[in-house]
Amino acid sequence: MTFIVSTQRISVPALLFTALIAMFPVAPPAHAASAAEIDGEVDRALSDFQKIDGASAFLGIAKGVLVFPKVYKAGIGVGGEYGEGALRVGGKTVDYYSTAAASFGFQLGAQAKSIVVIFTEESALRKFRESEGWKVGVDGSVALVDIGVGKAVDTTNIKDPVIGFIFGQKGLMYNLTLEGSKFTRLDKK
Template structure:
């Protein structure tokens, strides 16, 4: 059973290889895409601007592509910003098994609300959501804003599709690894 799972993960990694190679963006390209994503985030989420300003750090993935044909994988590159300045670049990868067909793009904004969580993330050699720390996905109801909800989790995430904030998703199993740029 374990070797079968390892084989499936290997196949998913091989399927993702062309995707990851095609992404290999420069630092400048990533920064420009992060700026655009944060502008959209601030525009679409009430209270986002002040929430981001209070954050200890913000990790932004402008485009995470998920491709699946029975076995799926996703990949994206982004930047970690502290005090509004890019300090590091990261990629995110995840594999999944189950019925899936097609491709999907999404943007992810992870907000570190506590210094300790940010330090553990930065000190890790590949950080996995759900293993190295939990990530709370935030969903806002009608009339809610980030000013009116009480966020207590050390790491919160927002996931966007083409039509805005996406719900009922998980980042569990997503791995975040520092890139050399």
């Protein structure tokens, strides 16, 4: 099915794609969260993260923890995601960050997830903090723990300097990636 607009033909998929772009912009939300709001959400996300068997062991070896409590993703064919979070060192927030990514391929709908990135080595944390914008897969790699719902994680077999966890209300999510995600420092102080 096509519609004739002016002298050009527009297909239904193209029309739906255009409508999607108008409904789900990839740009940051109009109301950016305050530092206090982000810190409260980070506290809740870390509490939820610790409910995953073995997660506390990773927090125990962390030199720094980057937490994005709510990362929203939406798309039809082309998607985008955005979230704001905080980097904690020694249990205290030292910087605020945003994460953004675009994706292509079969996708339909919207979802929210939480992301925790743990830096287990000082050198990895320092490199991250000194960067202007850190893109997963380009500026550094993140070993993603994706064992699925209901199973425990342990530090015995995972020795990478940067480890990522993606989780929702039911625990760790699997078959997801952080590849292409960009972390950018925010001015929230």
